[in-house]
Amino acid sequence: MEQTHTTPSPEPSSSADAEVTRPKGRTTSFTLLRALANLRKWWREAVIDDVDQNEVLEGTRSESLYTPRYVFMICMSAGIAVLGLLLSSPAVVIGAMLLSPLMSPIIGAGFALATGDFDWLRRCSRALLYGSVIAILFCAAIVFISPLQTVTTEIAARTRPNLFDLLVALFSALAGAYAVIRGKMGTIVGVAIATALMPPLAVVGFGLATFNWTVFGGSLMLFVTNLVTIMLTAALMARFYGFQTRLSQKQTRVQDVGMLVAFIALAIPLGLSLQTITWEARATNQIKAVIEEAFVENARINQLEIAFDSDPMRIETSVFTPEFERSAESEVARRLERILDRPVAIEIDQFRVGTDPGAAEQAQLEQARAEEQARASAERIRNLAERLALVAGVPIEEVTLDRDNRRALADARSLPGLGWEGYRALERRAAADMEGWDVRLRPPVAPLPDIPLEDGALGETGTDTLGLVRWAASRTRLPLTLTGRGEALQNAAQQLREAGIEVRTRDDGPRDRIVTGWANGSAQ
Incomplete structure (x- = not known):
């Protein structure tokens, strides 16, 4: 009898078993994509749909155009900024930042760029151009007529932009665009302070008025950095919040590439500038260390001035030391040339102090007080x-x-x-x-007053008048002629001669007064 053997078919696996047998990489990717989809859905429903785009755009548009109020506030802010810079007063400079209206057209240009509203973009660009030119010329006029035309620390601080300045503008622009979108316009005041749009323009005006093109170029670069960074960041924030655009998908991609190129174009020179500043800071520390090693332990460096741009690099310093080091300059210069890999010219003024450990510090304090x-x-x-x-x-x-x-x-x-x-x-x-x-x-030469007499003598009024005549003669350095009579005439002449004034007398005048005049006839 033939036997038939059957193999039991496998039971279908449960869904849990299927999940276990799915490759781990595909599971992770699926979970991440689902989480991103949920996040996008939440962002669209809870955040983007909560923003009234028309209201935001209209409010931003109304604040970003060229108006008489805009011009007036530009001039007031520029005037306060340049005076604060000339006086090196941070408080006054902050006041100018609070008034500056430049933030609005820059943010407006960013939103116009994001939505593809090129007519609005053109109007914002005109407001920025006209406002910037007006601010520069107004500041230049103030500096030109001002007796103070020295590069202060506040001015110098805005002539070397670096990558950190770009980051400050970036973070400030993010806060500013968020404030506009969410209707928190009061935050713009703090943003305006952080980005400091007006002070760099005031420094540009200073450089123009004094023909200092280093100051002019550096501060202009700082302003352009802030302007472009804020505008592009505002455009990205508008995109992020889903503002509708008139651009096609291809135009949007081209715009994205343009923004990326602009950021890179700004970041490269600013990064190089930051690298230079970092090198100078490191070099300064190395220079201090080498100078300190050239002297005894109790020596102290009082002042250190370094001209990095000169060739050779010039270093001037003063040192309080218990012992003079005759070969200090040559030794320090030799070591620094090896460390910095460039020629160095150094001048060290040595001031001898006591051997007490605190003598150098005391001398330094006394020097600071004297300065x-x-x-x-x-x-x-x-x-x-x-x-x-x-x-x-x-x-x-x-x-x-x-x-x-x-x-x-x-x-x-x-x-x-x-x-x-x-x-x-x-x-x-x-x-x-x-x-x-x-x-x-x-004073200019003029007729002199007569000296009144009281009973033929100098009284209180006569003495006061004589003092005024003596002051006038001492200032003009001209000889006098006194015409009168008797002892009063001689007494008046004697007091004037004791003051170093040349006096001629005539004893044929009236008895009630002494007639005064200039011996050479001036202003008679």
């Missing part, structure tokens, strides 16, 4: 020159200053209705708080 006193003295002298020029009605360049002998002199212009007493009061005002200084305001 602070010198700066304060220089400030007082500058204020004196400004006050003297102001009361004399002349440019500050016409004020003569003799710092060694502590003298200041200016020839006053003729002021209608102002007599000798008025000019003397102006001189006293200019000399206020300048004890030890001989401040002289030389």
Whole structure:
């Protein structure tokens, strides 16, 4: 009898078993794609759909166009910025940032770029161009007429843009675009401070007015960096929030490539600049270390000035040391040339101090105090020159200053209705708080007052008038003629001669007064 053997068919596996047998890589990819799909769905429904795009676009459009208010705020912000830079006052510069309206057209240009609204983009570009030119010219005019045209620390800080500046503009633009999209416009104030759009333009105006093209180019590069970065970042944020665009898919890809190229074009020179700054910082630390090693342990470096751009690189420093090192300059220069791989010219001023461990620090403190006193003295002298020029009605360049002998002199212009007493009061005002200084305001020559007498003698009024005549003669350095009678005439002449004034007398005048005049007949 034939036997038939049957093989039982395998039971179908459960879904759990199928999941286990699926390749691990495909499972991970499937899970990640599903998570991304869920995230996109949530972003579209919970975030994008919650944004009123028409309201955002209209609000941004209204704030980003060229208007009379925009021009006025540009001028006010530019004026405050350049004055803050000239005074090296960060607080004043921040005030200019708060007023600057430049942020709005830059953000508007970014949204116009993202939505393909080229008419809006053209209007924003015009507002930016006109506003920037107006700000530069307005600042240049202020600097041109200003007596202060020195490159301050606030100005110098905006002449060397680097990659960090691009990152600051990037983060600020992200915050600014988010504030616009979510309706948090108050945040723009903080963003404006961070990106500092107006101060770089003010520095461009400074460079233009002083013909300092290094300052001009560096600050212009910083402004362009901020402008382009903010605009492109705003465009990307608008895309991210799903703002509708008029561009085709091909045009969108071309735009994306253009944005990427623009970022790279900015990042490369800024990265090189950052690399240079980093090298200079590292070189400065190496220079300090080499100089310290050339002296004994208790020596201290007081000042260090390095001109990296010169050839050879120039280094000037002063060192407080218990022991002089005669070969210090040659030894330090030799070591630095080997470390930095470039020629070095170094000048070290050595100041000998005691051997006490704290002597160098004490000398350094005394040096710092002396420098602070010198700066304060220089400030007082500058204020004196400004006050003297102001009361004399002349440019500050016409004020003569003799710092060694502590003298200041200016020839006053003729002021209608102002007599000798008025000019003397102006001189006293200019000399206020300048004890030890001989401040002289030389007035224009005019007729002198007669000296009244009381019972044939100098009374209180006569003495005051004589003092005014003595002041006038000492300022003009002209000889006098006194006409009167008796002892009063001789007493007046004697007081004037003791003051170093040349006097001629005539004893045939009236008895109730002494007639005064210039011996050469000036202004009679």
